[in-house]
Amino acid sequence: MLNAAGLRPTRQRLALAEMLFLEEDRHVAAEDLHKQAVENGVPVSLATVYNTLHQFTEAGLLRILAIEGQRTYFDTNTSDHHHYFVQDSNDVMDVPDGTLTVDNLPVPPEGMEIANVDIVIRLRKKQR
Structure with a gap:
């Protein structure tokens, strides 16, 4: 996978890739992966x-999710x-496919196109 993405498979990259990609889809912060x-x-x-996660992102293996101000998550999906x-709990989960539609997007400025739309639905435990 690393070779196909144009990345040299160093020992550290291989170990981090194994932790990231051998499980199902993950949303992980750099600090959590380091731990x-x-x-x-x-x-x-x-x-x-951090460097490895950004290299994986640039190679198309991860997607960055900027959800909380100082905490960046990396998504294997x-x-x-x-x-x-x-x-x-600062947990990130995928919204099931097909359960959310986005309508009435604004027309982008001239010369621009919409690349994608990221929606984050914030949850908390029910207040009594």
């Missing part, structure tokens, strides 16, 4: 995790889809 790597005995710095964000 998982350390717990799995992978000697990697947080800066290397690169298709166009929408998300739930659980405010109480």
